Amino acid sequence: MSEKIRIGTVGLGLMGSSIATCILASGHQVTSVVRDISESAPALERILSFLTELHQEGILSATAEEIIKNITITDNIALLAGHSVVIESIIEHVDEKKRVYRQLEEVLAADAIIGSNTSAIPVSLLQSDLKHPERFLGIHWAEPAHITRFMEIICGSKSDLVYAEKMIKLAETWGKEPSLLKKDIRGFITNRVMYAMMREAFYLVENGYATVEDVDRSLRNDLGYWITFAGPFRFMDLTGIPAYLTVMQDLFPELSNSAKAPELIEKLVDQGARGVSNAKGFYSYTEDSAKAWEKRFIEFSYDIRKLAEKYSQNIGEQQSDVKSF
Known part of the structure; x- marks a missing residue:
C-alpha cells in the first residue's frame, strides 16, 4: 500500500481534526466528510493551528499554510470514491456509525479499508451488517492524535488479518507505533x-x-x-x-x-x-x-x-x- 495514497475521514470534531492533521502531516491528500458544510470553517481553523504547532516543533518542514492545501472538506460522501482507506471518527453511537458505513460501502471499492476510531464499541458489532466486513477494522487513536505515537488496530470477528497488517504498515509511516489486537474485546488494551x-x-x-x-x-x-x-x-x-x-x-x-x-x-x-x-x-x-x-x-x-x-x-x-x- 503506497504511503501517499489519498485518505478519507468522516467527522471533523476535535478528534477528527487531529486525525486529519496527522495524516496531512505525513504527506497525504485528505478528503474529509462532515455532516454539515458549516463545520468546515472551524475545522480548518483547528487543523491549521495543529499543523502550525507541528511546524513550530520542527516535526514539519513545510509550512502549515502549504500543507492545509491538501485537504478537501465536503458534505458529499460520494467524493470518497477511489480512496483506499477511510477512517470514521464520529460520536460513539452504534446506529450513527453503521449509517455511515452503509453509505461508505455504496461508494468504496470492496477492498478499501474502513476504520472506526471507536474507543469502546466492539468492532464485531460495528462490522456485523457490512457487505464486506473482512476489510473493517477498529483504529483507536489517542488524543492529541497528531502528536501521540499510540494506535491500536483491532480485528473484529469477521476481519481479515491481511487488512490489519496493511494498516499497521501505513500507520508506521504516520509516525505511529501501532499495537494489534487479533481478537475483539471491549475496551481494547489501554x-x-x-x-x-x-x-x-x-x-x-x-x-x-x-x-x-x-x-x-x-x-x-x-x-x-x-x-x-x-x-x-x-x-x-x-x-x-x-x-x-x-x-x-x-x-x-x-x-x-x-x-x-x-x-x-x-x-x-x-x-x-x-x-x-x-x-x-x-x-x-x-x-x-x-x-x-x-x-x-x-x-x-x-x-x-x-x-x-x-x-x-x-x-x-x-x-x-x-x-x-
Missing part, C-alpha cells in the same frame, strides 16, 4: 488497563485512604516515571519478576472489583463538570488556569513524544527473540 487503574483510584479516594491530589501525585511519580520507557511486562523484566508474583498473590484479593461507576464521578457529571473545558472538575480552576493546564498538556505531549522517540523499544533484538505466549 482502556481496559486504564479503567482498572481508575476504578482502584476512586476506591482509595471514596473510602478515605487518600485524597485525589495524593493519588495523582503517587501515580505521576511512580507509574509516570517509567511507563513511557517500558510497558508493564518489560518493566517486570527490568526490575525482577519474582517479587511481582508475591505481591499479586497478596494484593489481588484486596483490589476493588466493583461493577458500578464511582459515585464521585457521577456526582461531578450531574453538577455539569466536564474538566478543564468548562473549568469544572476534580480540581478547582479559574478560566485562566484551565486554559493554562490545556496549554501545558500540549507542551508535555510534544516533550513526551521526543522522549519516547529517543528511547526506542527495539534495541537490537530480533523479532524471533521476542517470546510469544
Whole structure:
C-alpha cells in the first residue's frame, strides 16, 4: 500500500481534526466528510493551528499554510470514491456509525479499508451488517492524535488479518507505533488497563485512604516515571519478576472489583463538570488556569513524544527473540 495514497475521514470534531492533521502531516491528500458544510470553517481553523504547532516543533518542514492545501472538506460522501482507506471518527453511537458505513460501502471499492476510531464499541458489532466486513477494522487513536505515537488496530470477528497488517504498515509511516489486537474485546488494551487503574483510584479516594491530589501525585511519580520507557511486562523484566508474583498473590484479593461507576464521578457529571473545558472538575480552576493546564498538556505531549522517540523499544533484538505466549 503506497504511503501517499489519498485518505478519507468522516467527522471533523476535535478528534477528527487531529486525525486529519496527522495524516496531512505525513504527506497525504485528505478528503474529509462532515455532516454539515458549516463545520468546515472551524475545522480548518483547528487543523491549521495543529499543523502550525507541528511546524513550530520542527516535526514539519513545510509550512502549515502549504500543507492545509491538501485537504478537501465536503458534505458529499460520494467524493470518497477511489480512496483506499477511510477512517470514521464520529460520536460513539452504534446506529450513527453503521449509517455511515452503509453509505461508505455504496461508494468504496470492496477492498478499501474502513476504520472506526471507536474507543469502546466492539468492532464485531460495528462490522456485523457490512457487505464486506473482512476489510473493517477498529483504529483507536489517542488524543492529541497528531502528536501521540499510540494506535491500536483491532480485528473484529469477521476481519481479515491481511487488512490489519496493511494498516499497521501505513500507520508506521504516520509516525505511529501501532499495537494489534487479533481478537475483539471491549475496551481494547489501554482502556481496559486504564479503567482498572481508575476504578482502584476512586476506591482509595471514596473510602478515605487518600485524597485525589495524593493519588495523582503517587501515580505521576511512580507509574509516570517509567511507563513511557517500558510497558508493564518489560518493566517486570527490568526490575525482577519474582517479587511481582508475591505481591499479586497478596494484593489481588484486596483490589476493588466493583461493577458500578464511582459515585464521585457521577456526582461531578450531574453538577455539569466536564474538566478543564468548562473549568469544572476534580480540581478547582479559574478560566485562566484551565486554559493554562490545556496549554501545558500540549507542551508535555510534544516533550513526551521526543522522549519516547529517543528511547526506542527495539534495541537490537530480533523479532524471533521476542517470546510469544
